[in-house]
Amino acid sequence: MMNGDFLALLPKNPFGQLSGGKAGEELTLHATTVFAFHCSAGVIMAGDHRATAGNTIFSDKTEKILELDAHSMMAIAGSPAVAFEMARTLQTTFEFYRRSQLQSMSLAAKIRSLSKLLRDNLPATLQGFGAVSPLFAGIETDDPNARPIIQFYDPLGAQFEAANFASSGSGSPTIRSVLHFLEKWGNPRPQDMSLEQAVVLANRLLMTAAEFDAATGGVHPDRRLYSTLKLLTRHGIQSLTVDEHERYWQRAES
């Protein structure tokens, strides 16, 4: 295996089907809210913690922002069985490539890898139980002047670069509207915000989305329940702790 392609290795050693959605599966992350936007510190990627099965709240502790490697991450919306498997496949694919080829996979190849998984998932998407509509954020590690980028995908695998922000899931229309407004008339605009301002904005965005979308888990500072949030910079990925969320929130609200 000299080309570093982990997916080519899998069929020789099958363990289970990759596109894992099963007919009749009800648990879904369509009813979810994940988003990403540029701020002065890098790219913020955030989401709620809720997974629903019909009208039932299945879990309020779901981690939807997943690190793929040291310099890329993915926000999942859609069928969790497929989405989590895609993330796990990408994590292994990127690390396998880096270790076997002794160099990191290019950002373009990482973006295409996710696109390919989405396209391979087409049968499940068309049957209506396995669609995934993820967001991706990454940075080219070999280019010292590169800045992080945000990509969004449709469930068939088409990829688009977001100039300033992207969102996915049932609460995404609200998020998109607010971010569009702030990018156009905000002062500061989200892309000019400091990390602290951007974290507070992310939590307020999620609070707003939860007002209009019953399936989006909200932010409840009184219960120390904030968004799941990660920052991508040239130096890697930083996960915000609850203490940091709380400190920033209290300063903004005081």
Add this chain to the structure above:
Amino acid sequence: MTEEPYRWLEAIQNRREYIQDHLKGATPVFAASRPEGILLLGVGHGQSKIFEIYDRHGIAALGHPVDIEKVRQSAIEAAHLEGFNRSSRDVTLRRLIGFSLSPTLKNSFEQIHSSPLIVESIFAELGDMPAQDVLVRLHHDGNHQYATSGALVAHIDRKLESEALAWLTQTLRPELSLRDTSLVLLTAWRAITQQLSFQGLVPDSEAPPLKEGRRVEAALLDRRSKSSVHYRKIDFPNFPA
């Protein structure tokens, strides 16, 4: 001719000599279990000797670069398949070496009509604490020995290897800094390559002068890393004190 047992034994002996001959100019590699992680160290000459295998696994090897590459790729493939199909915690050296690499090396060594894999190596697996670290000395014929924590040396000369290991066991202490630990390992490297006696050997305070083109290569399987990936290369001149 190999139908006769004697011929077969002779052929095997010839292969040992062939391998030893190939490894004559090779210099040793080391692994040392430390409170901060497992330090892998060697002196390279153009080709790398220290590699990452998986989240908590690394290899230090000497031998033919092509054969090192074959063993490295096999280990990476087996580890990633196991980690993907089960979990990263299921990737263990006992299974990787015992069921994958060691049989492959043994087969390669005993297939007398094809060229053997010329590799002497140390595999390292980082535990949550030093007592859980696993080091494995894997020989070119698939033979292997485990060590829990401590240190290991890989060299073509078994006698020198065991003398160096005895000296390292006596000299390495947990309170030594990473830099001092690496200097102890480099002292053993110098003693082996210059065929000095280990009796009364004192650790050097500076890295030994190296021939042009040679450089110290080191990596740490870092126990303190919060990431799932614990392996990091260390630039020797900027070694943390």
